Amino acid sequence: MNRQALATVFVAVSMVLAGCGGFAGGPSSTATPETPSTTSEPSATPTTTPDSRVSVYGDLPVNATLVWERVEAMFGETYEPPTVTVLDGRPPGRVSSFPAQLGLGEGRISSDGGVNGRYVFRNDRVQVIPRNGSPSEIERILAHEYVHAIQYRTDFVDRARESGIWRVMTEGSAVYVEDVYTRAFLGFSTIERRCEGYRTGTPYERYAAQPYCFGGQYFAETLDSPTELLSPNTTLPTTTEQVLHPGTAEGPTNLSVVDGTPSGWYTPASMDRQGELFVRTVLGVELSETRASEAAEGWGNDRLLTVTGDMEGYVWVLRWDTVDDADEFETAFVDYLDARGNETADGWRVDDHRYRLTTVDDRTVAVVTGNGTFVDAVSVGGEGGNVTVSSES
Structure with missing residues (x-):
């Protein structure tokens, strides 16, 4: 099924689940290369309704269950959803010593940047840092982190580790599904916005954006739908050369x-x-x-x-x-x-x-x-x- 037909199916699914269309698109944020440190998590009772599948600790301007079920529908499977926690903020991102020495730490994102999130495997929890982001920004980040939760519910994580380019595979595939989601429900392309951030950003922002931009482009070019992502018949690349040049099967030369x-x-x-x-x-x-x-x-x-x-x-x-x-x-x-x-x-x-x-x-x-x-x-x-x-x- 091609991208346009797939988007039509997802819009139909959204009408069944939500009874309405999507939100308008907002600017894309760039996640940092490191796992963000965060403030302590809220301990209040989660905000749920009798028919909600996702427990949310904190206030979100989007329906967390609806987003989860939309992402599930893209994969054609039903999974146990993670918990969602809303946090206040994080400190500026960091870059390890060697990339920093080559200039990739310049122009670090400040602590008051855009919407951010992460999936924490050890307690099966999605953490979202909304700040003053628009509902569409928050929704796309939530969809992205939900993909990570599904990656851990399948063998995709092990296959990504075996590829040798773990971050490009996990983040790039999540961006690809995020892109299909935003095209269907929010009216814009996530990949286009993330790659624009790579092209125009500071050295730090470019370093942070590289697995998202080029990994997302790779999967968008090589897959017809998210269902193929989890198929054991889908071969993952083993070098970023193969990611940058889809169709290239050449492995590393002798060194x-x-x-x-x-x-x-x-x-x-x-x-x-x-x-x-x-x-x-x-x-x-x-x-x-x-x-x-x-x-x-x-x-x-x-x-x-x-x-x-x-x-x-x-x-x-x-x-x-x-x-x-x-x-x-x-x-x-x-x-x-x-x-x-x-x-x-x-x-x-x-x-x-x-x-x-x-x-x-x-x-x-x-x-x-x-x-x-x-x-x-x-x-x-x-x-x-x-x-x-x-x-x-």
Whole structure:
């Protein structure tokens, strides 16, 4: 069933459940990359009616049961609903150290931002922070968090973990269903608004929005209806390269990074993959979206090594599909560093951090960043995707 026909069915369902149409669309908010800290939850008796299926602690300007049943109808199944709690607020979002060091913490959302929410698996509860949001804003966030509750009631969560790109899969699929919901009941596209936030937002907002925008676009392009999302026959992508280029089945290229220091700076568990989407978002801190996306294409694989102790820092090793792809990334990353800091004889300085760009072989590049002692000590060598990181001191 195509999107237009599906929306017609959902409108019909809404008439049965609510006896009325949808709300007008409002501006879209962007959830933060981290689980938001919140104030204590209300302890009052939930607001329910005899025929309500969802218990709500606090006041909501929307019918929580109606939204739940609309989302259920999209999946064609009936599930036990979660509890909904209305909270007052949260502190500004945070970004982990490595993305922050690359500029993705700039322009953090303040505590008085838009509507926010989360699903808490441990007590099966949706938390909504409405602030002064419109009913349509609150409704779409509630629908989004309900999708997360249903993800945990099926095997989708396990499949998303196995994909290796958990956040893009869980948030992107929830945005896709949210988009089908808002098109049917609220008269606007959630994906369009979230992606507009990615294109025009601060570096922090872009970093926060990336799994929502591009994950949502991926599922919208590859699925015909939400029912396909939970089907065991639906194959999930395993890299953000596959998300950005639907139909691409190519997996990560060979890249082996070993610790060549006698003391062992890091463990294999520290070698996380960042992916093409992260590369694109980092470059977009200083470069145009077109330039950033073109320079990130051709990504083959990468590994991030985190070193702590007296010599704190990171070694980010990137393997590219072709020599030209590697050259294009290096050129773009130099321009990115030039825009952020000052080039010296030993690399670039941005605030209190040092950066060095190392060509490992014709398709492999390493970004070394951290304090001066660390950057001076690091040596990265190898060929053919077999890389050794060692200390020169």
